[in-house]
Amino acid sequence: MATATAQATQKKKARAPKGPVANTYVYNGTDRGGKKVQGEITGTSPALIKAQLIKQGIRVKGVRKKPKPLFGGGGKAIKAADIAVFSRQMATMMKAGVPLVQSFDIVADGLENPRMQKLVLEIKEDVAAGGGFAPALRKHPKYFDNLFCNLVEAGEQSGALETMLDRIATYKEKTEALKRKIKKAMTYPVIVVLVAIIVTGILLVKVVPQFAETFAGFGADLPAFTLFVVALSDLAQAYWFMALIGAGVFFFLFREAVRRSEKFAFVVDRYMLRLPVIGEIVYFSIMARFGRTLSTTFAAGVPLIDALDSVAGAAGNRVYSKAIHTIKDEVSTGIQLNTSLRNSGKFPTLMVQMTSIGEESGALDEMLEKVADYYEEEVDNRVDNLTTLLEPLIMSVLGVLVGGLLVAMYMPIFQLGAVVS
Secondary structure, three states: OHHHHHHHHHHHHHHOOOOOOOEEEEEEEEOOOOOEEEEEEEEOOHHHHHHHHHHOOOEEEEEEEOOOOOOOOOOOOOOHHHHHHHHHHHHHHHHOOOOHHHHHHHHHHOOOOHHHHHHHHHHHHHHHOOOOHHHHHHOOOOOOOHHHHHHHHHHHHHOOHHHHHHHHHHHHHHHHHHHHHHHHHHHHHHHHHHHHHHHHHHHHHHHHHHHHHHHHOOOOOOOHHHHHHHHHHHHHHHHHHHHHHHHHHHHHHHHHHHHHOHHHHHHHHHHHHHOOOHHHHHHHHHHHHHHHHHHHHHHOOOOHHHHHHHHHHHOOOHHHHHHHHHHHHHHHOOOOHHHHHHHHOOOOHHHHHHHHHHHHHOOHHHHHHHHHHHHHHHHHHHHHHHHHHHHHHHHHHHHHHHHHHHHHHHHHHHHHHHHHO
């Protein structure tokens, strides 16, 4: 009966109409001195906007909703880095003693991205209406995950919102710094390989055919390597467009398969961990993320079971998300966290030992934070080493590709010169 009542309540909540949505309005009028004024303001309706402007001493002549850009403009997309900056600025405002609602206004005024500014003002409207900070954030799950919202909620309930915002800001900054390091490791080789493919394609489609026409008048047998390159050039000329479309379709299907199929995504994540050098970077980044997330949530007073749920969601790898869920189930039966980590066989000895020390001393959050710092430094070192190792390797690959094509084209000329001499 209680379950049926709860379900009925949930259905009523689901059917309940949503609150008014804040929009940006353009207004014009005159101030107390009769001077013309105009500008933009965020609100839920023209009537409320007019009332707000009248309070500010403005005689309103017109208020209309700001038109949307024709081609979907409105600023850059909101990125995780924008959320990290927002977290830090809100933490700074709150620690300085600025009231929460006023903090939103100050932060929004300093933002350059119009979309982020609009998001902050929408959150401010919800908070000003008495909805609370965490519930306002939950209305935007695309930008604020459960971990973020849960930590803010814990801060509101404990009366230490400014401390919690500071921890969130530190967490987001560390997480974004880690992502940048990984992107740095991946971007350089990918760009160089793409450039190599493009250069090779141009040579095969545009340059080699010119040589092939010249060779046709030689009246002599061409070297096997030259014949191979000419045949490759004919293939590239005939099917380059289909190859381009095929590559695009492959990457699209691959991305959709990862997004739609958990089983396929699990296999991809497992093989990512087995890649030479890159697999190590992914592994250390997972360890750093595990330590940082669990440290932040546990220090916020979130129960360990709930904290492990958040950690599993933030792991960034399905193999470890599954392992963390298994650890959570073991911990919920009374097994210590360090024992569960050791039983999983997926966590290094350092992580297990530091967790054990933290549990025994009652300073689990501090121990995990130190582990996170260590693995973040390891990621940084591995990224630098990868860049150093890849530079000569990539140059060698480029030399073989481009140099091989040039050698294949000039070999018949050298042979002809030898015959003539």
